[in-house]
Amino acid sequence: MAKKETTTKSFVLRVDAATMDALEKWAADEFRSINGQLQWIIADALRRNGRQKKPLDAAPKTEEQPQPKTE
Secondary structure, three states: OOOOOOOOOOOOOOOOHHHHHHHHHHHHHOOOOHHHHHHHHHHHHHHHOOOOOOOHHHOOOOOOOOOOOOO
16 A cells, blocks of 8 residues: 655654643644644744745735725
8 A cells, every 4th residue: 555645744842841831821822732833833933034935825915005985
């Protein structure tokens, strides 16, 4: 049977209890899972440090000028 390619990789991360408690609270505040919060933190840090390009859908959008109302 052929092995399916995945776009994600798994790894084990060990953190102390205080860090885990802070992550759990932060994730809950942002309505994310701990895994989702960690992915967001890592992606944000990579973008801020120029290590990863911004996603295409995050490109700044041009604002449309409001049209005058006609009555």
